[in-house]
Amino acid sequence: MKRREFIINSALAVGGTALLAGCGKRDVITKEGQICKRTFHNLEIPLLGFGCMRLPMKNETTIDMQELDRMVYYCMEHGANYFDTAYMYVNSQSEIAMGKTLKRYKREDFILADKSPIYKMKTQSDVRKIFEEQLKKCQVEYFDFYMCHNINKNTFDTYKKVNMYDEILKLKQEGKIKYLGFSFHGTPDILREVVKEHKWDFCQLQINYLDWDVVKAHEQYEIVQNEKIPVTVMEPLRGGGLVNLSDKALQKLKSAYPDTTPAEFGLRWAASRQNVITVLSGMSNLQQVKENIATFMNYKDMTEEEEKVADEIAKIIQSQGEINCTACKYCMEVCPRSINIPAIFALYNQYKVTSNKMLFKIYYESLAESEQAHNCIKCNLCNKNCPQNLEIPQLLAKVDEEYKKVADLQRK
Ligand code: SF4
Ligand code: SF4
Numbered sequence: 564m565k566r567r568e569f570i571i572n573s574a575l576a577v578g579g580t581a582l583l584a585g586c587g588k589r590d591v592i593t594k595e596g597q598i599c600k601r602t603f604h605n606l607e608i609p610l611l612g613f614g615c616m617r618l619p620m621k622n623e624t625t626i627d628m629q630e631l632d633r634m635v636y637y638c639m640e641h642g643a644n645y646f647d648t649a650y651m652y653v654n655s656q657s658e659i660a661m662g663k664t665l666k667r668y669k670r671e672d673f674i675l676a677d678k679s680p681i682y683k684m685k686t687q688s689d690v691r692k693i694f695e696e697q698l699k700k701c702q703v704e705y706f707d708f709y710m711c712h713n714i715n716k717n718t719f720d721t722y723k724k725v726n727m728y729d730e731i732l733k734l735k736q737e738g739k740i741k742y743l744g745f746s747f748h749g750t751p752d753i754l755r756e757v758v759k760e761h762k763w764d765f766c767q768l769q770i771n772y773l774d775w776d777v778v779k780a781h782e783q784y785e786i787v788q789n790e791k792i793p794v795t796v797m798e799p800l801r802g803g804g805l806v807n808l809s810d811k812a813l814q815k816l817k818s819a820y821p822d823t824t825p826a827e828f829g830l831r832w833a834a835s836r837q838n839v840i841t842v843l844s845g846m847s848n849l850q851q852v853k854e855n856i857a858t859f860m861n862y863k864d865m866t867e868e869e870e871k872v873a874d875e876i877a878k879i880i881q882s883q884g885e886i887n888c889t890a891c892k893y894c895m896e897v898c899p900r901s902i903n904i905p906a907i908f909a910l911y912n913q914y915k916v917t918s919n920k921m922l923f924k925i926y927y928e929s930l931a932e933s934e935q936a937h938n939c940i941k942c943n944l945c946n947k948n949c950p951q952n953l954e955i956p957q958l959l960a961k962v963d964e965e966y967k968k969v970a971d972l973q974r975k
Contacts, residue, residue, distance in 0.1 A: 592607055596641065596642075597641055597860075598610060598611055598641050598643050598860050598862070599860070601839075601840050603742075603765070603793060604742070606674065608645055608674065608840045609645050609841060609859070610834050611643050611645075611830070611844060611855050611858070612643075612647050612676075612795065612841040612843040613635070613646045613647065613843070613846060614843035615646060615652055615657045615661050615845070616649070616652045616657065616891065617847045618653050618656075619631055619634070619847050619848055620653075626656055628664065630849065632664050634846060635665065637849060637856070639668060639673070641860070643852075643856055644672060645673075645841050646674070646676065647677075647767075647843050648661045648675070648677050648678075648701070649678040649680070650679070650683070650697060650712070651680055651893065651896070658677065658697055658700040658701050662703070665702070666702050670703060670704070675706055675707055676706065676708035676709070676710065676795070677697050677706045677708075677709055677710075678710040678712035678746060679693065679710065679711050679712055679727065680712055681718040681722055681727065684721055684722075684727065686725055687730050689725065690731060691733075694734055694739070698739070705741065706739070706740050707741045707742065709740040709744070710743075710745050710767055711727055711728070711731070711745040711746070712745075713748050713893075714748070714757055715747070715749035715753060716750070716753050719757065742765055744765040744792075744795075745757060745763060746768075747767065747783065751786060758786060765794065765840065766792050766794060766795075767797050768784060768787070768795075769797050769798045769889075770784060770796045770797075770799065770836060770839070771796075771799050771829060771833055772805070772829065772833075772877050773801055773880055776877065778951070784838065793838055793839075793840045795840055795841050796834075796839055796841070799829055799830050799834075799843070800825075800826060801889055802845075804880075804885070804889070804912070805826075805828075805880075806825050807825075808880075809880070809916035810916075812876045813825065815875055815876050816872065816876060819868075820872070824854070827854070828869075828873070830844065830855060830858050830859070831864075831869075832865055832869075832873050834862065835865040835870075883912075883915050885916070886953065886958055887953060888908040888909070888912075889950075890908075890909065891905075891950060892904075893949065894945035894946075894948050894955055895945075897948050898944065899942065900938045901934065902934055902959065907962055908958065908962070911962045911965065920969045920972065923965075923969055935963075936959040936960070937963050939955075939956050939959045942956075
């Protein structure tokens with residue numbers, strides 16, 4: 564049956580603010596059997612983007628290609644054709660896996676975003692060399708979206724030193740990049756410098772209802788909005804932290820909206836920002852893909868009431884004293900002691916939410932002894948890689964201290 568196509572001009576519903584470059588109005592495009600899309604220049608971008616940082620794994624080191632193929636097929640069938648990978652994702656295996664799975668489709672049928680690893684750049688020629696390597700790994704001739712990855716205070720200095728923008732701009736002029744942007748994990752001051760330094764087609768920000776205040780995401784968002792730079796959203800669910808809510812936070816959500824899941828709520832919150840073109844979700848299995856696609860098949864912006872509930876949930880989470888780790892694992896790539904930093908922080912956060920001392924002790928001790936916090940030699944190498952700007956050695960010391968207290972108590 565031929566697909567019926569119609570456009571809902573949701574700009575009317577949200578007050579008609581014209582903010583998106585190449586879009587004019589904030590339109591949401593719906594097609595039967597497809598997820599909602601927004602326009603960006605001459606492209607239709609699905610509101611849900613596939614983040615390729617948490618791909619399905621067979622074991623610690625091997626990507627489950629069969630499951631990935633199924634996930635990508637389901638996405639493509641439903642119009643979710645935006646894929647966001649990066650050089651360092653999944654131990655530098657993500658680009659290769661995405662290249663293999665996307666090879667099954669015509670190039671013009673999918674939108675591929677990739678990122679330049681600033682941390683690997685020593686000279687300007689490295690920018691092009693690594694870019695060509697990325698094209699090869701992904702088995703494509705061009706990237707639709709290409710970003711300077713993880714700009715913050717430290718990486719911005721390197722970015723300037725190796726003239727990264729100039730080299731990437733040349734690649735764009737050669738037709739190897741359609742849209743040029745950056746992903747950002749720094750402070751608002753640095754962001755102001757970044758947006759003034761060059762002309763950008765888009766940028767990628769960490770936006771979710773918790774970080775809106777915690778990492779001043781709202782300030783970052785306003786800076787790029789004023790410059791009319793559209794946003795792709797990363798970590799809308801804060802690495803799963805907004806999916807696994809504490810009982811108290813979940814109760815707040817369910818008492819207001821019994822049929823809403825935390826994931827749906829978080830994704831819709833991020834997509835409801837006026838300047839957003841797509842919300843990336845790092846999906847790890849077909850079930851997550853199906854649930855997320857269902858959220859964006861019948862997408863509606865959040866109401867004021869829902870926004871209020873999100874604020875209240877954020878306050879509950881903030882009061883729990885969790886560590887702001889998104890489990891990206893960048894820190895582990897440089898840790899000389901192979902400490903399992905994200906797992907330690909996840910266990911600690913779970914403990915803060917549940918207050919269950921016994922489970923904290925059991926789970927903590929189930930980590931290999933060599934992976935535990937007390938092995939930290941405080942070399943600070945990890946801090947430079949952490950996009951959340953966490954003071955990792957201090958936090959590890961805090962978890963270690965807490966663990967020792969709990970272990971002592973249980974011995975008595
Ligand atoms: S400070 Fe500790 S956790 Fe960080 S890299 Fe060094 S040893 Fe690893
Ligand atoms: S501590 Fe930082 S770098 Fe390490 S996993 Fe968490 S967010 Fe990522």
